[in-house]
Amino acid sequence: MKNKLQLKNGLLYTSLNLRHKGKSIIVDNVIVDTGAFHTIIITDFLDDIGAEFSNDDQLIEASGYGGTTCYAVRKRIDTISCNDIKLKNFKIDFGEIHPNERINGLLGLDFLEKAGMILDLVDFVMYKK
Template sequence: MKALVLEERLLLTEMRISSGSRFLDLKRVAVDTSAEKTIVSAANAKALGMLAEEDVTDQGGVTKTCSSISVGPLKIKDFPVDIRELSEAGKLDGVLGLDFLKRVGAKINLDSMTLSGSRVI
């Protein structure tokens, strides 16, 4: 199980993403059941070496496959993420979308403010 917090009307958690032998802990990740894809901020993707400056355009980002993505005990290897500028969304490091939530069989418990999964990936 992974803890969730409600802050500024957003359901937030933490996420670890890796690319090759490098990893980064993202502290402010919105859990968004209306987002089709999982998103990582361009700044964090650059810090991991996942993209070059010219990869991100004003019209949107790019999709790259990270080595792994994990939220607490929920982990998926070779997972595609969208990389976008998230400056308009506040100080978010990323967005945990339906693609990840469905794949792990996520269960969001708002009473205990936790995220768990029913599948081992």
């Protein structure tokens, strides 16, 4: 199945489904970002999914948009999916992306590579190889 991407302001957007310990949430307004090494979601969604901190979580320093540096929590969640493309036991960074923009996340190269994604920039779709 092909995942239709939205082109807004020169960026590709998609939605993700996060599932953790029986709770599931949809995260809209996620940029498909091949330049982001790790997938990052804003911290608001930690509460929404009921994800509590655990000993396995890591506090990481991330550099991002405009060269800014911030801290994020790298947390393993049960499942991340983009339409029918699903990865289990996947580590996501939860942190701030850009305080003045309403971007809920960046779907990074870690997901794209592990899922075997192909980005079709003619039809603006993404699918598994």
